[in-house]
Amino acid sequence: MELLIFYPIAGLCVALALGVILNTSPVGSAMCLIGMMLGLAGIFVLQQAHFIAVLQVIIYAGAIMVLFMFVIMLLNLKQAASADWVSRDKNLYITILTSALAIGILYKIVDVTFMADLDSPAELPDTFGTVATVGESLFTDFVLPFEVASLLLLAAMIGAVVLAKPKLD
Amino acid sequence: MDWITEFLDELWDFIVQSLADNIPLIVGSVKAVVIAVAVMSVVPFLVWLERRLMGRFQVRLGPNRVGPFGFGQPMADTIKLLFKESIIQTSADKFLFHLAPAVVVFTAIVAFAVIPFGAPFEIFGQNIELWGANINSGILFVFAISGMGIYGMVIAGLSSNNKYSLMGGLRSSAQMISYELTLGLSALSIILLTGSLSLVDMVKAQETVPFILIQPLAFLLFFIAGVAETNRAPFDLPEAEQELVAGFHTEYTGMKFAMFFMGEYINMVTMSALVTLLFLGGWNSYGIPVWPIVSFAAKVVFLLCVFIWLRSTFPRIRYDRLMTFGWKVLLPLCLLNLLITGTIKVM
Amino acid sequence: MFEGTVPLAHYLTLSAVLFVIGIVGVLVRRNVIVVFMSIEIMLNAVNISLIAFDHYLNLSNGQIFSFMVMCVAAAEVSVGLAIIIALHRNKPTVNLDEFNLLKW
Numbered sequence: 001m002e003l004l005i006f007y008p009i010a011g012l013c014v015a016l017a018l019g020v021i022l023n024t025s026p027v028g029s030a031m032c033l034i035g036m037m038l039g040l041a042g043i044f045v046l047q048q049a050h051f052i053a054v055l056q057v058i059i060y061a062g063a064i065m066v067l068f069m070f071v072i073m074l075l076n077l078k079q080a081a082s083a084d085w086v087s088r089d090k091n092l093y094i095t096i097l098t099s100a101l102a103i104g105i106l107y108k109i110v111d112v113t114f115m116a117d118l119d120s121p122a123e124l125p126d127t128f129g130t131v132a133t134v135g136e137s138l139f140t141d142f143v144l145p146f147e148v149a150s151l152l153l154l155a156a157m158i159g160a161v162v163l164a165k166p167k168l169d
Numbered sequence: 170m171d172w173i174t175e176f177l178d179e180l181w182d183f184i185v186q187s188l189a190d191n192i193p194l195i196v197g198s199v200k201a202v203v204i205a206v207a208v209m210s211v212v213p214f215l216v217w218l219e220r221r222l223m224g225r226f227q228v229r230l231g232p233n234r235v236g237p238f239g240f241g242q243p244m245a246d247t248i249k250l251l252f253k254e255s256i257i258q259t260s261a262d263k264f265l266f267h268l269a270p271a272v273v274v275f276t277a278i279v280a281f282a283v284i285p286f287g288a289p290f291e292i293f294g295q296n297i298e299l300w301g302a303n304i305n306s307g308i309l310f311v312f313a314i315s316g317m318g319i320y321g322m323v324i325a326g327l328s329s330n331n332k333y334s335l336m337g338g339l340r341s342s343a344q345m346i347s348y349e350l351t352l353g354l355s356a357l358s359i360i361l362l363t364g365s366l367s368l369v370d371m372v373k374a375q376e377t378v379p380f381i382l383i384q385p386l387a388f389l390l391f392f393i394a395g396v397a398e399t400n401r402a403p404f405d406l407p408e409a410e411q412e413l414v415a416g417f418h419t420e421y422t423g424m425k426f427a428m429f430f431m432g433e434y435i436n437m438v439t440m441s442a443l444v445t446l447l448f449l450g451g452w453n454s455y456g457i458p459v460w461p462i463v464s465f466a467a468k469v470v471f472l473l474c475v476f477i478w479l480r481s482t483f484p485r486i487r488y489d490r491l492m493t494f495g496w497k498v499l500l501p502l503c504l505l506n507l508l509i510t511g512t513i514k515v516m
Numbered sequence: 517m518f519e520g521t522v523p524l525a526h527y528l529t530l531s532a533v534l535f536v537i538g539i540v541g542v543l544v545r546r547n548v549i550v551v552f553m554s555i556e557i558m559l560n561a562v563n564i565s566l567i568a569f570d571h572y573l574n575l576s577n578g579q580i581f582s583f584m585v586m587c588v589a590a591a592e593v594s595v596g597l598a599i600i601i602a603l604h605r606n607k608p609t610v611n612l613d614e615f616n617l618l619k620w
Contacts, residue, residue, distance in 0.1 A: 006522045010530045017534050017557050021541035026549045033553050047571040052579050054309045059586045062316030064593045066342050069323045071597045073339045075604050095543040102539050106532035131306050137576045149587040156591030163598035
C-alpha cells in the first residue's frame with residue numbers, strides 16, 4: 001500500500017518542481033510550488049509525521065505561498081518577459097558545473113545510504129509524530145532553539161515592516 | 170499477453186484483499202459521500218433562508234412566488250444558472266480560470282470532513298460515529314484546509330485579467346492572512362482549557378458548562394474572525410459591489426459563479442459548526458431532552474441566522490480600518506486573553 | 517507485488533532530486549520571485565530526508581529540525597519579499613541581472 005501511494009506522489013512532486021523552474025509565468029510557478037508542497041505533506045503523512053504534515057500545509061502552503069501570491073499580485077507580474085527563463089549567459093558554465101557537482105555529491109550520499117541496512121522503518125510507537133510527542137521534545141530537549149526561533153521570527157517581522165515601508169522623508 | 174493477465178489478476182486479488190481488510194475504510198467512504206452530499210444540499214436551504222430573512226430585516230417580503238414560502242426559489246435559480254452561457258474573456262488564463270471555483274468548493278467541503286455533529290451510536294452491531302474522521306489534530310486540519318481556500322479567490326483574481334478582480338484577490342489574501350491569526354489564537358485558549366486538539370474531546374470537555382461562559386472574549390474574537398474568514402458582510406471587502414463591481418468573481422458567469430457562492434455558504438456552515446463545537450458545547454443539550462444531533466443542528470442554524478443578521482445590520486468597513494482593526498485591536502486582545510487563560514490554568 | 521515498504525534510500529533520492537532541481541532553478545532563472553521559490557524547493561527537499569530518517573530510526577529530532585526549517589523559511593520569505601518590494605520600488609523590474617548597480 002505504501003508503495004502504491006509513495007511513487008505516484010513522488011513522481012508528481014518532481015514533475016511539479018520541474019514545473020516551478022520551467023514555467024514562464026510566476027503565477028504558474030507558484031501554483032506548481034503549492035501543488036508540490038501539498039504533495040510533500042502527503043509524503044509526510046505516509047511517514048506518520050502528522051503534525052509536520054499539517055504544519056507543512058498551514059505554514060508553507062497556507063501562509064508562505066499566499067505571501068508569494070500577494071507579492072506577485074502587488075507587483076502585477078502575471079506575464080513575465082519571454083526571455084525571462086532563458087539561462088543567464090554569464091553563469092551558464094558555472095550552472096552546469098555546479099549542477100554536475102551537486103548531482104555527484106547527492107549521488108554519493110544516496111549510494112552510501114543504500115549500503116546501510118535501512119530497508120524497512122523502525123517499530124514505531126502509536127504516539128509517533130503526534131502533536132503531543134513533538135511538542136514534548138520541543139519544550140524539553142529543544143527549548144533553547146525554540147526560543148531562538150521565536151526571536152528570529154520577531155526580528156524577521158520587524159525587518160519586513162521596516163523594509164517594505166515607504167521612506168517618509 | 171500473459172504478463173498482463175497475471176498483473177490484472179494480482180491487482181484484483183490485491184483490491185479484494187484490501188477491501189476485506191479495510192471495512193472501516195468502506196464505512197469511512199460511505200460517510201464521506203453522505204457528508205459531502207448533505208453539506209451541499211444545505212446550500213439551497215441557506216440561500217432561501219438568507220433571502221427570506223434579509224427580506225424581513227429590510228421590511229419587505231422576499232421571494233415568495235415559487236412554491237410554498239418561496240421554497241422553490243433556490244431551485245429556480247439553480248436551473249437558471251445551469252442554463253446560462255459560460256463566458257470566458259479571451260485575455261483570461263483559461264486553466265486557472267476554471268480551477269478557481271473548483272478550489273473554493275473543494276476546500277469548503279473537505280474542511281467539513283473532521284467536523285463531528287453528534288454523539289456516536291450503535292447500529293447493526295457497528296459503532297457508528299457521526300464524523301468523517303477523528304484525527305488527533307482535527308482543529309489544525311480545519312485551519313489548514315480553510316487556509317487553502319484563499320487560493321480560490323486569489324487565482325480567480327489573477328486569472329480574470331481585470332483590475333477589479335485583481336484588487337479583490339489582493340484584498341482577500343491580505344484579509345484572510347490577518348484574520349487567520351485571530352482565529353487561531355482565540356481557538357488556542359480553548360485548546361489550553363481542554364488540552365487536546367481533537368474536536369470530539371473539546372465537546373466532551375463541555376459536558377457541564379459550555380466554553381462561551383468561561384471564555385466570552387475568545388468567543389467574540391473567534392466569531393468576528395470567523396465572519397471575516399468567510400468574507401461575509403461587514404467584512405466582504407473582496408467582493409465589495411460599490412467599489413470593485415463584484416471583486417474577484419466579476420468575470421464569472423453561470424455555474425462557475427454559483428460555485429463561488431456555494432463555497433461561501435458551505436464555509437459559513439463550517440464556521441458556524443466550529444463555533445458551536447468550540448464554544449456552544451457541540452451536541453450537549455444541557456438538560457433539554459432532544460437528540461444530540463438536533464441540539465447541534467439548532468445551534469448551527471441559530472449561528473447562521475446571526476451571520477445573516479450581521480449582514481443586514483452593519484455597513485461595510487473601510488479597507489484600511491479593517492486591517493487596523495484586525496492587527497491593532499483583535500490580535501492584542503487575543504494575546505491578552507491567551508495570557509490570562511494560561512496564567513489561570515497554571516495557577 | 518504491491519506489498520512492502522519503501523526503502524529509506526528512495527525517500528533520500530526524492531529529496532536529492534528536488535534539491536538539485538532547486539539549485540538549478542536558483543542558478544538558471546532570472547526572475548527574483550522564481551529564484552526565491554527555488555530556494556523554497558530546496559528547503560522542502562531537506563525536510564523530506566529529515567522526516568524520513570525520523571521514520572526509519574524512530575526519533576523525533578528530525579521533526580523538530582524540520583519545524584525549525586519552517587520557522588527559518590517563514591522568516592526568510594517575509595524579509596526576502598519585503599526586500600523584493602523595496603527593490604521594485606527603486607527599480608521597476610524583477611530581473612536579477614539588472615540589479616547590478618551598487619547605487620541608483
